[in-house]
Amino acid sequence: MLSGSPRPILLAVVAAGVSSVVTQLLLIREFLATFHGNEFVIAFILFTWLLLGGTGAWLAKIVADRRPAGAGALGGLSLALAGLTPALFFAVRGLRDVFFIQGTSVGFYPTLAYIFGTLAPYCLLVGFLLPYSLFVLRAGRSGYSGAFVYMTDNLGDAAGGALFAFALVHLVTPLQAVLIANLPLLGIGWYLAGSGSRFNPATLIAAGAALALLVAGVFGERQSLATGAAQLVHYQESRHGRITVFKDREQYTLFSDGAPVLSTQNQGVAEEAIHFPLSQLDDVDSLLLISAVGGMLAEVEKYRPARVDYVELDPAMSTVEFSYGLLRTIPGLEIINQDARRWLRMTGRSYDAIIVNLREPETFQTNRFFTDRFFALAKSRLAPGGILSFSMEGFDSYLAEPQRRKLSILKATVGRHFRNVLLLPGQSTVFLCRDQPIDADIPARLRAKGIVADYISGYYEGDVTPERIERLNGLLVAGVAANQDASPRLMRVMFSQWFAKFDSSPVWFATALCVLTLLYVSRLRRAEFSLFTTGATAMGAEVLVIFAFQIFLGYIYREIGLIITVFLAGLLPGAWLGNRLSGRGRSVLMGTDLLLMLLLAGFLLALSQGGDRLPVSFYLVFGFAVSVACGCQFPAALQLGGAGNTAAARVFSADLVGAACGTLVTSVVLIPWLGLFPAILCLISLKSVSFVLMAATHDA
């Protein structure tokens, strides 16, 4: 123990908290960019983080039982953690092309294995550090409060979240953020590791190596993104994701989170997206474009509209699109950097055509542009005789079953709002929706208007034949349920398609997870079980907020740091309160269980009235309140579990493992498959089990 003072150890806990939370938030973005991920990827990261964290906590107990915990070792581990962080980012970026063929997307199990494998060293170490710090403190002062260490960790976590959400995400690149967030840990690690002599060679080498890795991260950041032979000409971490532009000869291609989204030479797609809908109209005066395909504005210009509103959520994205010639400015163009649904809700303008150029509804962010409420909103902003169009992935010769279901759901959903819906099987499957008749002879309409469209005039009559149109529209299933914001049927189909593409199924994983969880839960004591359910509910609630935010407001990647920060920030006052009430452990657990159930019920009621009408602060206040309740339970459970190291490690682990399960089940099973509201009811049910169990214990 350093001079008998616990302060350096507590500082190490805070510094590790700051480092780990910033790293976690950066990693979510990193993996989303690496795998162009859907919500599964976020769930995998949080799950892996928590599960391995729990394992690390358990390992700390084993190590401490065999060898007395010491401040020097804690310092060494802190240095290792600081140095490991940039190495982790290099590994995530660099190893993808080692394990997977360059340019390919990756399926469920390889993604899970990659995330697990790359995160394992870091997460085990992070999980190890917190209880180990407590053991070091207890080695110097027996009976040192575990709750206080927990609160200290919460302080570091909240500080890290705030640092990320309010400063780092706006100002610096990921590896610059890693450097900044790890400097305090490096300093305190060096201080603790060299408690005998801070200038002995081994301490200096270890601290120097960690610092060298952190600095190398900053200088190697751009190179670590290069892939293949194309030249990286633009790299930017916007608030909404990673934007890269690669130049291959004369062609520029814009990648968003690792997937190519716009290219300078994409004439066929641009012609289909624009001329299929606009050729239906006698005059095009005003037009709304939601997101973009390369070259589309050149096609729009052929109609000479008076006003073209182009809505793109990310200002950085639209700037890059124009500066690299992926889009070109035309008369009447207004670029609106806002969420398109919000724009449609707020604007007083009406449009002759609304063209949605978004990708497939494989995330909640895109799904919200293919729901019943969105189509109703779009219809309300269309001028009489106006047209709405959007595209899904095309097919060449055969409409596979998941695609058929997807198109059927879409037709059923949009068909509630438009008298006529026609699907055209071009390069993409284009939906044309309006109340007036729709003419499938696009080339004839373009000829009548005197509009030249090379791709359509050359290929339409061979590819989009009347037989194919009739067959496609005839294949769709009638009477299927509509896609809703809170019940994303389309996403289920997209998940099925994802699994079909990689010829895999999540069943084995789900079965193994269920068996292991049951085995683990069967070994828990009641207080630990309560904390297990609390961890599950807390993370389930966090995932609920993230997804609800995504579903209703649509810009989670900008705000995920803020959301996670409020969840972390609430733990500290909660833990303080719980510590104050620790003499009444069982009552605290039951009371907070009840509070959590009430909060979730209130959340459900509020969302059911329309989540997009709720202010952002509502989501944040809810998250804070949930985390206060959860934080309150931890000291109470610690008190019920016993004061020893074993009890502390078990309680830490129960919380983390519960959180891991809550994350995965809520995000991968409950919300996509049951919908948002049933997912909330499931979490309430889980908490009620814990409540009843605690009440039964009291009675006994």
Place this chain on the structure above:
Amino acid sequence: MTRSGRRRFLKFGALSLAAASCPAAARAFWPGGGQKAETSGAADIRGTIFKNDAPESLGKWSKEGFLFERLADAKVVCGVCPNRCVLAPGDRSVCRSKVNRGGTLYTLAYGNPCAVNVDPIEKKPLFHFKPRTRAFTIAATGCSFRCLNCQNWEISQARPHEVRHRELFPPAVVREALRSGSASVAYSYSEATTYFEYMIDTARLAREAGLNNLWISNGFINRAPLLELCKVLGAANVNLKSFSDEIYRKLNGGRLQPVLNTFTTLHEQGVHFEMTNLVVPGYVDDPEMVKRMCGWIVANLGPDHPLHFLRFFPLYKLDRLAPTPLSTLEQFRTLAMAEGIRYVYIGNIPNHEGANTWCHNCKQLLVERRGYAIPTFEIKGGSCGYCGTRIPGVWT
């Protein structure tokens, strides 16, 4: 922990950290950055047979295999493609279409096409075979390859029972093809070799009915069945996916040499065929490789077989690559013509002059293609309308 113990611990920690981060960090600092595409990921994605995956009963859309050999223990070896799947009773082939039931090889893809369309022949692409005609096109499930960029993966990587299909036995195919006014029957979309029995029976009937047969294939077929097919073939378009066995194994799950053998057999047999090369950025866009490929074509097949360079678009699993730049295709076209190939085309680019046919002798424009439409056609009786030079192909 003692001081020496701590020192050992720290040294170990520092060294472990350095060792763990070295490969990834080294790559980040590598000049040019990033892993080379050819060395990334798995080196070989070739398919394997499916053990005990045969259905309980065969059903009406099955037929005894065209070419197989019986081995000991009731095993069979399929002789249609170079995969030469050795199947024990109950096993399913790599292509998913053949099974061993009781020591006999059966195809499960017979009379049950999952895709039936009438396409312009230019879509295949076949530019030198009966232009402006239509092809009645069928496909059953299955493929001998595992191409990461397959545009028909929903049927090529599926078992026959997993898809919706029509019932269309060979006589019905011919009837429908004639009714649709098509000049040809094309076997396409998935890999036609995997439903060889269905194809050959249909092709024989089609030939008798005066229809042409078009084989659109990856060219992965053994010589004996190919010779049988050549007897009834009108034309073929065969993919030459790259000129590297490594890339064949990595991107396509196939091998190069059997495909080259197919080209030489088709050439020997006098079948009109055209070659297609999809230019995948980072893999198949090496000019040196293209030069070698064209050199081989000229030396072994002569200068007259048309070669199509197609633009790649991100598809299926290979969806994190940019499309092929136009200038790459133009460069390859120039390069192939300089090597001596007379008719080289650029595909998947609307209205590019590289899709037109120019006389190799007088350089006049003979066939102008605007998509599938042909506004200009100056070939008379199979010869250039300007200088009379014979233009390879079947034009009427």
